[in-house]
Amino acid sequence: MRVVVLLGGDSEERDVSLASGAQVANGLRSMGHDVLSLDPTCGLLELDQEENLLKGTISQLPPVGVHNTDSSMRVLEHLSQLRAADIVFPVLHGGIGENGTIQAVLDFLGIPYVGSDMLGCALSMNKDATKRLLRASNIFTPDWVLASTIDEVMRALSFPVICKPVDGGSSVGITLVTNEEALRKCFDPEQMKGRTLMCETFVPGRELTVGVVGEETLPIGEIIVSGEIFDYECKYRPEMADEIFPAELDGSVTAMVSRIALEVHRALGLRDLSRIDFILDRNGKLWCLEANSLPGMTTNSLLPKAAESAGFSFGEFCERLLVIAMKRNKKNS
Structure with a gap:
């Protein structure tokens, strides 16, 4: 082609x-x-x-x-x-x-x-819109607030919280905040760069990621970080995190995580490919953090690693995405 x-x-x-x-x-x-x-x-x-x-x-x-x-x-x-x-x-x-x-x-x-099309991309890119749709679909997601002042965050949430741009990706600008002084730094105009900040409750637990290809899920991955959170540095410096595919999970948990990943994919109207990120807390409750309509596609990125775990070479995986998209386009034409 x-x-x-x-x-x-x-x-x-x-x-x-x-x-x-x-x-x-x-x-x-x-x-x-x-x-x-x-x-x-x-x-x-x-x-x-x-x-x-x-x-x-x-x-x-x-x-x-x-x-x-x-x-x-x-x-x-x-x-x-x-x-x-x-x-x-x-x-x-x-x-x-x-x-x-x-x-x-x-x-x-x-x-x-x-x-994904315009709507699916727009909904998944805006984390506030994503979380509203998740709540409407009865999918657990941490409490959050879009805030323009520190007081708004303090009234709505308790420490620790995660602060990040509402429309960012690649974990750019994500910060774990444990006190008011650290929160104040997040609201520094130079730090915000004119972007809207979203803060959400930090949920401790196992960080899981699920690739969706077509209408099927890839093997679930678990991310074990050397620091506190999976931020930009952890994501793109190999020594900063262990990414395990497939994650060591009970069969029933694997089935639950895969099922909910597909529910998120469909709730946001995504298609062809996505990556859905979760926290599995200490009580076995699954919290959806966000959805990525266009996840990283380097050979070291999470989605290709999941595909490799499923038996695809990188080239085969890229071609698989082409075939899925071409079939969808022919069906809709």
Whole structure:
């Protein structure tokens, strides 16, 4: 198949997106597909640029000035390549790639793509919207508050709490807060960078993650961190966390976690792929933390690790996602 992989972009998750996209493109080529890599911020990537990305030697920051451009519109500069493709594979983490903007553009143009549509992406990207839908679906999620002041948090929740941007990803900006002084730092304008902050009750327990592919769950993973929480550093520095696939769980617990992961996937209207994150507390109660419509796709990311546990090579897994998306598009056309 002729595939355009979208990667990079200008969000704070650009580094992760470049790494994910380059590896997806490489994996698809290993399966015999004709692949172009397109960065909405900088344009088409040459093969030597992709190779440098795979080696980790290319600059991972956009050129000066591009942050003020509308990357979703820059995609249109390459409309001929997009229309010539059999399918587009978005691997744009954060920003326009994960909040539904790119998906809306592709839908408007009638171009098929892998992954959730505009609504599913928007709902899962906004953690407040996600949690409201989870509560409406009778799925447990920790108490939370969208707050613009410290007093709002203090009135609604008790320490410890987790503070994070309401629309962030890759664990960027997540902080475990145990006292008022630490909470005050989270509300520093430079720290917030104009974004809305969500605070939620910290639930101690085992951190579990479940990949959903099509309408099936992959083997459940457990994340054991060296620190207190699975933040950005833990996620992308291998020595900071152990990621165990499959997690050592009783059969009944495995069935429960897999079932609820599918319920979350469906409640948010997600499709093709997602990763659902949970805490299993000391009493055996399962709390959904969030859903990821476009999880990391490096060979070391959680979703590909779950796929490897299920017997897929990285290339086979990427191709599986293409096949699922193509079948869905043919069914709906």
